[in-house]
Amino acid sequence: MTTTQARQQVTPDLRKWIVEQAEAGHSAESVLQAMLASGWTEDVAVEAMEATLRGHLESKAAEQDQSQPQPVPVPEPALAESPLYIDAGDRQVCVLQTVSDPRIVVFGNLLSDEECDALIALAKPRLARSLTVATKTGGEEVNADRTSNGMFFQRGEHEVVRRLEQRIARLVNWPEENGEGLQILQYxxxxxxxxHYDYFDPVEPGTPTILKRGGQRVATLVMYLGEPTKGGGTVFPDIHLEVAPKRGNGVFFSYDRAHPSTKTLHGGSPVLAGEKWIATKWLRERRFE
Incomplete structure (x- = not known):
């Protein structure tokens, strides 16, 4: 240590001041100049700034990690070898696009035209204004953010539903019984x-009641049954991605914790012309009852 460094001790008050300046938006250069004007030598000032800000960022990151729910296992398609197709048992499904963070996979040839038509025909007589899960109560409610009509099949309710559920389970390597009933939506x-996010917010009072049926949601698969003429894409605002609602295709995404850090904020853009039909499959941590 030099004589100058020994005289100019970096005190807790100085570290606090450096952090306050950084959080107030002052540039590193302006903070450095202020320290030099106060009599600090450049080498001591630079070292103090670097060590203080590095420690501050590490502390913030640790606090953030502690505040987040712990990650859990999630469904994962077999993508380690970058395949063009995945064997889903009764069908070769195309891998059209992948994103690693968040984990998003766009599938092609997931459903046949006949399967799309059958699901729409079975759903039509049972359509009603779509509801969302009410995490404040554990029940369901009409949500102004969701302006579709929809219905739910019971798991395994119909032959085409059973076939699709078996295909999905194999495609994403997740137990069939961990899936919620297939939901059909018309826009x-x-x-x-x-x-919105598909996971259930842990801080809401109704969430413990919801989780009793199978734990937290850990993945979503949106399948396109009918194409609109314009609009209706699935958007992921955090990563500026939009998936076109191509009939027979699907978009899968998973989230290993109930937290915005998963970057799984997503929505269905307004349909501008025509009509969009989708089937949604939510996957839970455990068997869904």
């Missing part, structure tokens, strides 16, 4: 679902 012109 007419102007209908949309504003950006």
């Amino acid at each position: 007419g012109p102007g209908a949309e679902y504003k950006p």
